[in-house]
Amino acid sequence: MSNPFESESPSAAPDHLTHARARLRACVHCGFCNATCPTYTLSGDEREGPRGRLYLMNNVLAGTAQGADLTPLDHCLSCRSCETTCPAGVPYTEILDIVREHTQELRPWHERIRDRALATALGARRPLAAVLRMARRARRLAPPAWKRRIIPAEAGLVWPVARHARRVALLQGCVQPALLPTLDIKAAIILDHLGISACAIGPHCCGALPYHLHAHEQGRADAQEVLALYAAGAYDGLVSTATGCTAFLKDYPRLLATPDAPGQGPGAAVREIAELIDPAVLPPLPPSARRRIAWHAPCSLQHALKGAARVEAILKALGHTLVPVAEAALCCGSAGPYSLRHPRWGRALGRRKWKALTAQAPELIVTANVGCLQHLAGQGNIPVRHWIDLVYAALTNPDTDAHGLGSRADQAPPSPVP
Ligand code: SF4
Ligand code: SF4
Structure with a gap:
């Protein structure tokens, strides 16, 4: 059977689209990935699974998707479960990120406005922290489901003084410090017990939040600012207590790459904090x-x-x-x-x-x-x-x-x- 992803890319396609098309050809259409895809598991709909999405993305990249319904791409959680399952090593997330950015302007206007509003609201660290402080004070009045979500902040925790030769930068992100204000301090105290000084950098968004809300350039700008914060100190590594942020930090070289230059990033210096x-x-x-x-x-x-x-x-x-x-x-x-x-x-x-x-x-x-x-x-x-x-x-x-x-x-x- 011929591979439906083998046809030539349009000759005038930009480099990153040609690159995505080449990466897509690794797919052998076995469908194993569907078995561990959350949206396929819920819906049983081939279009809402990774294999169906790869077909759709192939059509987008080949220029044959005019008028096609692109919502299955938006429904994808970017959970990367399909990458774990795939026997052929298809870099699904890399392809999806390129296609999402390429098709950004084709999305319905109300979805674009909604995403912009969410990026603004969630990225506004100080107002968000103030609202959550008030919510904590009024916690006992909240309905049960919200009461469970509003985790009380523990008083009296102090960030330890940096006293060890081994120093890592701990990125305080945007949403997490507002929701769990003592978690980073606890992580710093644990590392201090183990002979590592954690130095706070930020609070600053790693870029994942706007990037996943289709504000790709804002995500890259945030990433560049985090790189500058990291480079300003002599650290032995970069960590975060939110695995979503750590995964995004690890991806900086790919996300910041341009056709003319490889992306920068702390690379191996980014460590999942449990590794320490x-x-x-x-x-x-x-x-x-x-x-x-x-x-x-x-x-x-x-x-x-x-x-x-x-x-x-x-x-x-x-x-x-x-x-x-x-x-x-x-x-x-x-x-x-x-x-x-x-x-x-x-x-x-x-x-x-x-x-x-x-x-x-x-x-x-x-x-x-x-x-x-x-x-x-x-x-x-x-x-x-x-x-x-x-x-x-x-x-x-x-x-x-x-x-x-x-x-x-x-x-x-x-x-x-x-
Ligand atoms: S498991 Fe991999 S090779 Fe098989 S259909 Fe899914 S992405 Fe393609
Ligand atoms: S990344 Fe998207 S396609 Fe892959 S398993 Fe998760 S929801 Fe499914």
């Missing part, structure tokens, strides 16, 4: 503080960074038990601003993920990215925490039984599986 924590040096908790945990590895961690096993090893080293979770490769539906742009898909995936996570009645759900944490926290009564909360509690307060569970007043009995 050796599970062997962590003290096991007393039995009373150990928990049965359902672990949700964000897509950015498991598919982009391939780093889920390290966090699992850290949680086990503390003495926690990880319960089995079905469909672990599937996205929870948060996907950065995706759940705000496509609430129907986001809600359906959130419910499905919650059912899988709670099937073994865990005491706690643990994840690694602020977006997943917020999305899951709204689904039911089992507390959802970042793994850094648990390591921090183990290192600083190992004899209490409040490891990552929040105050007893916040806890409700586990909700039944919906």
Whole structure:
């Protein structure tokens, strides 16, 4: 059978489109990727799976997609689960990013306005932080689903003084410091215990938020500013406590490349923060503080960074038990601003993920990215925490039984599986 992706690119196609077309030819159309695609799993519709999207993108790149419905490209979560599954190594995200930028002006005007409004609202760090501070104060008045999403900030945490020879830059992002204001301080305290000084840079958006809202140039400009912040200090690495940001930082060389010059970026200096924590040096908790945990590895961690096993090893080293979770490769539906742009898909995936996570009645759900944490926290009564909360509690307060569970007043009995 001839390969439908083999026809020549239009001769006048810009370099990046020809490049995308060449990358697309790696696809052998086997369809294995459909089996682990969240939107295909929900819909059973070939157009809403990676293989169907690759056909559509091939038509766009070949110039034969005039009048075609491009919404399946917009429905994609950019979760990269298909890349993990693909036996042929098709760089799906790279192709999708090029095609999305190329077709930006073809999107309906109301979607473009919506995305611009979201990029402005979520990128406005100070107003967002002020609104969330007020929400925290009024938390007890909030409806239950919102109460669970508004995580109380712990008072009295102080960023440790940089005293170690090994220094890493810890990027404080845009949305996370507003939603989880003490998480970066806890990460810095953990690294300080382990002989590494974490120096805060930012707060500054890594660029992922505008980029995934189709403001590609704004995303690149943010990335350049983060590079300048990183270059201003003599750091041994660059980390973030949000895996979505870490994955984007890792991608800088690709995202900032131009036809004339390779992209810049700290490259290997970008480390997933769990890589800096050796599970062997962590003290096991007393039995009373150990928990049965359902672990949700964000897509950015498991598919982009391939780093889920390290966090699992850290949680086990503390003495926690990880319960089995079905469909672990599937996205929870948060996907950065995706759940705000496509609430129907986001809600359906959130419910499905919650059912899988709670099937073994865990005491706690643990994840690694602020977006997943917020999305899951709204689904039911089992507390959802970042793994850094648990390591921090183990290192600083190992004899209490409040490891990552929040105050007893916040806890409700586990909700039944919906
Ligand atoms: S698994 Fe890979 S090769 Fe097979 S259809 Fe999907 S992208 Fe193409
Ligand atoms: S990135 Fe995720 S949602 Fe998009 S096609 Fe691949 S598996 Fe499906």
